[in-house]
Amino acid sequence: MNQxxxxxxxxxxxxxxxxxxxxxxxxxxxxTGTPLFPLTLRLRRxxxxxxxxxxxxxxxxxxxLEIGSRARRGFGYDIEWIDINHRQLGRNRIPDxxxxxxxxxxxxxxxxxxxxxxxxxxxxxxxxxxxxxxKWLARKPFVALDHDRDWSRILAVLAWFHDHPNCNLYLRQLxxxxxxxxxxxxxxxxxxxxxxVVLERTADLQSGASQTFEQRYGLKNKPPLVRFRALDKSLAxxxxxxxxxxxxxxxxxTTPARRVFITENEVNxxxxxxxxxxxxxxxxxxxxxxLRSAVWLQSREIYYWGDIDTHGFAMLDQLRAxxxxxxxxxxxxxxxxxxxxxxxxxxxxxxGDLPRLHADExxxxxxxxxxxxxxxxxxxxERVSFGLVQRAIQDVASGTLRV
Numbered sequence: 001m002n003q004x005x006x007x008x009x010x011x012x013x014x015x016x017x018x019x020x021x022x023x024x025x026x027x028x029x030x031x032t033g034t035p036l037f038p039l040t041l042r043l044r045r046x047x048x049x050x051x052x053x054x055x056x057x058x059x060x061x062x063x064x065l066e067i068g069s070r071a072r073r074g075f076g077y078d079i080e081w082i083d084i085n086h087r088q089l090g091r092n093r094i095p096d097x098x099x100x101x102x103x104x105x106x107x108x109x110x111x112x113x114x115x116x117x118x119x120x121x122x123x124x125x126x127x128x129x130x131x132x133x134x135k136w137l138a139r140k141p142f143v144a145l146d147h148d149r150d151w152s153r154i155l156a157v158l159a160w161f162h163d164h165p166n167c168n169l170y171l172r173q174l175x176x177x178x179x180x181x182x183x184x185x186x187x188x189x190x191x192x193x194x195x196x197v198v199l200e201r202t203a204d205l206q207s208g209a210s211q212t213f214e215q216r217y218g219l220k221n222k223p224p225l226v227r228f229r230a231l232d233k234s235l236a237x238x239x240x241x242x243x244x245x246x247x248x249x250x251x252x253x254t255t256p257a258r259r260v261f262i263t264e265n266e267v268n269x270x271x272x273x274x275x276x277x278x279x280x281x282x283x284x285x286x287x288x289x290x291l292r293s294a295v296w297l298q299s300r301e302i303y304y305w306g307d308i309d310t311h312g313f314a315m316l317d318q319l320r321a322x323x324x325x326x327x328x329x330x331x332x333x334x335x336x337x338x339x340x341x342x343x344x345x346x347x348x349x350x351x352g353d354l355p356r357l358h359a360d361e362x363x364x365x366x367x368x369x370x371x372x373x374x375x376x377x378x379x380x381x382e383r384v385s386f387g388l389v390q391r392a393i394q395d396v397a398s399g400t401l402r403v
Contacts, residue, residue, distance in 0.1 A: 007061050008044045010068030016041045017110050027119050027141040031134050038099040076109040122148050129155050136197050153179050158198050166218035188213040226250045231278040251293040263305040265382050273393045292322045302326040308336045309378035310350040313365040320356035333364050336379050346378035
């Protein structure tokens with residue numbers, strides 16, 4: 001027998017110790033007080049048959065373990081021995097148990113002394129400022145180590161937020177020595193975790209998972225913008241016909257526009273035909289609910305043009321929760337069937353209840369949900385013939401649009 005595939009080697013023992021390290025258990029033990037040492041390691045040893053048939057290989061195996069042991073090297077693992085009696089070879093001493101006695105032995109054995117010392121320094125500075133973070137460090141020691149060069153600045157950020165709760169400032173306005181805006185922006189995930197502990201906001205994190213970092217920690221968010229175009233030159237604002245403005249300002253807009261068209265696609269908004277006494281609002285994505293604050297829209301004619309798919313009708317239904325009189329535009333069966341060659345597939349159809357759809361809209365929505373025209377049929381608004389768009393807009397302007 002020339003090899004020992006199943007017998008534990010010093011390299012195997014080091015790998016075992018490294019796995020314990022990689023789980024963070026050695027670093028965490030110093031924080032939690034969990035007894036880890038002596039650390040017993042698994043030992044696969046020769047069976048009785050091997051002693052008789054491969055005694056020289058067994059001796060070499062024992063010698064290798066001894067050479068790698070703490071007794072020889074001054075650090076690492078200890079060997080506990082047991083005496084056995086072999087009918088041919090007589091009484092012999094063999095390894096029975098392997099254990100690393102102390103943390104210092106383990107760290108030197110796996111070559112992690114410097115890393116452990118870095119962590120201890122990081123831990124001391126953290127607990128000196130925020131003792132409450134000790135448990136977090138025990139759970140995620142390597143996350144902290146990955147950021148150890150920046151840790152003093154991270155602690156400075158935590159201290160600032162601790163001392164200035166709900167500051168209502170933009171991130172750019174924070175004045176923290178040695179810390180710029182990009183430093184925080186690139187570390188929002190980590191800082192969010194730490195601030196949740198420091199500010200004891202774990203419950204907030206769970207209940208407001210969709211909140212932004214700014215919302216969660218009392219900063220001002222970049223205001224969402226609404227973009228609109230005046231489709232009538234007389235409605236231009238100070239000569240501007242294409243305007244993007246915060247929703248709060250749009251809510252207080254003073255305009256004599258009689259009609260407001262709303263469409264999701266930005267290019268459709270840019271290419272929208274001219275219409276007297278009208279504006280078009282576009283590129284809002286899923287921000288329709290923000291229109292609730294624009295009370296002036298209640299007194300205007302509202303037309304919504306979305307995709308002919310289940311989500312398009314869901315957004316129409318959402319808009320009608322705010323503006324009940326809103327009419328749909330180019331979201332009908334005839335428009336869908338006229339563009340059969342341009343249909344695409346809707347990835348994940350919406351299947352909820354839409355109580356605000358009109359009868360013909362509900363019929364088309366149900367047909368899409370139940371795949372009556374084909375599997376997951378979708379007609380995107382930008383695929384609709386521009387000539388058809390122009391005719392539909394003319395019908396609106398002339399008051400002949402069928403509702």
